[in-house]
Amino acid sequence: MLPYPNDVFFTNCFVTVDVNFLNCHIVSVNESKACDIMNGFDEEAVRKFRFSGKILRETREEMKHFVREDMLIIEICERAESLIREKGGKPAFPCNVSINEIAAHYTSPPDDKKRIPGKSVVKVDLGVHVDGYLTDTAVTICFNPEYKSLVETAEQALKVAINSIHPGISTSKLGPIIEKTIKSRGFKPISNLTGHQIGRYLVHAGTSIPNVSHISFFSKIKLGGIYAIEPFVTLPNAIGKVENGEEITIFSFLKRRSLENSYAKQLLKHIEKTFRTLPFAERWLQNVVPKKHYHEAFQELLSSKTLKGYPIFIEASRKPVAQAEHTIMIVEDGCTVLT
Numbered sequence: 001m002l003p004y005p006n007d008v009f010f011t012n013c014f015v016t017v018d019v020n021f022l023n024c025h026i027v028s029v030n031e032s033k034a035c036d037i038m039n040g041f042d043e044e045a046v047r048k049f050r051f052s053g054k055i056l057r058e059t060r061e062e063m064k065h066f067v068r069e070d071m072l073i074i075e076i077c078e079r080a081e082s083l084i085r086e087k088g089g090k091p092a093f094p095c096n097v098s099i100n101e102i103a104a105h106y107t108s109p110p111d112d113k114k115r116i117p118g119k120s121v122v123k124v125d126l127g128v129h130v131d132g133y134l135t136d137t138a139v140t141i142c143f144n145p146e147y148k149s150l151v152e153t154a155e156q157a158l159k160v161a162i163n164s165i166h167p168g169i170s171t172s173k174l175g176p177i178i179e180k181t182i183k184s185r186g187f188k189p190i191s192n193l194t195g196h197q198i199g200r201y202l203v204h205a206g207t208s209i210p211n212v213s214h215i216s217f218f219s220k221i222k223l224g225g226i227y228a229i230e231p232f233v234t235l236p237n238a239i240g241k242v243e244n245g246e247e248i249t250i251f252s253f254l255k256r257r258s259l260e261n262s263y264a265k266q267l268l269k270h271i272e273k274t275f276r277t278l279p280f281a282e283r284w285l286q287n288v289v290p291k292k293h294y295h296e297a298f299q300e301l302l303s304s305k306t307l308k309g310y311p312i313f314i315e316a317s318r319k320p321v322a323q324a325e326h327t328i329m330i331v332e333d334g335c336t337v338l339t
Helices: 029-036 043-066 073-086 145-164 171-184 262-275 291-303
Strands: 096-099 102-104 121-130 133-142 193-198 208-210 226-229 232-234 242-253 307-315 321-323 326-331 334-337
Touching (some): 043 073, 043 121, 043 133, 043 326, 073 121, 102 121, 102 321, 121 321, 133 145, 133 193, 133 321, 145 171, 145 226, 145 232, 145 321, 145 334, 242 262, 291 307
Antiparallel strands (some): 133 326, 193 208, 226 326, 242 307
């Protein structure tokens, strides 16, 4: 994930593709007016955004009751991704399960043995796309009563932001609203993680929604725009910023390069055909090439910079982080929550 500006990071800044469309929702009058002017999105696009959001909402609610202490993380990732596919969508990125001080971007590698620790703060971040029209949501599941207020603060900040956003408001005004809500409850926002505008095939479409007052952010929220709002909250004595960790479990295709290993070429062919520019997890690549040749092939794709890796984000002072996220569509009188 590239920093912008200076040291601001975007979670799940991925490009997406593909899927089947089923089960439309009725589009309201406000939504119909909005979609007429939103970056080429028509009523059919809005229906697909809404269907994507429906899949994601149902999956998120099921996962809230599925996750438990001492559970294998890979079991959570695979269950969430299976639910998305069963409901008629495809993952827009691998299911993120980020625990305690890890704020974002951890998904299980193959044969992951890590488990959900006792008394932990678990963030489950999910994305779905339908024909490229995607939604993004996250929930924090807390097994430690000490951090119940931390989680509730992230949820309250999200609620206040949703109630405040409307066409024409500047992102430079939304940041202070979110920050004030979080600080009024005795906590601290993560200053270098932001929400983001969403486009077709794009998890991040340009405009960022800061969680703090930030001079570098000055964009107007557009009628008909699709945005993900996601406050990240930590303890008052934390640094309140994230930094890159060493672990990388999510990857995407970056650029064609000259490759020597025949299995690397075979693996790349599969990645381009199956994911295009979508991010993926290594566990999605099992059995593409013979197991004994996989590691060498994958490493060549990384060392040649054919693939890009996304490091996990860790709170700099190693304090726990909570997250809440919805995807919304801007309508004339405010917004419609899609997830």
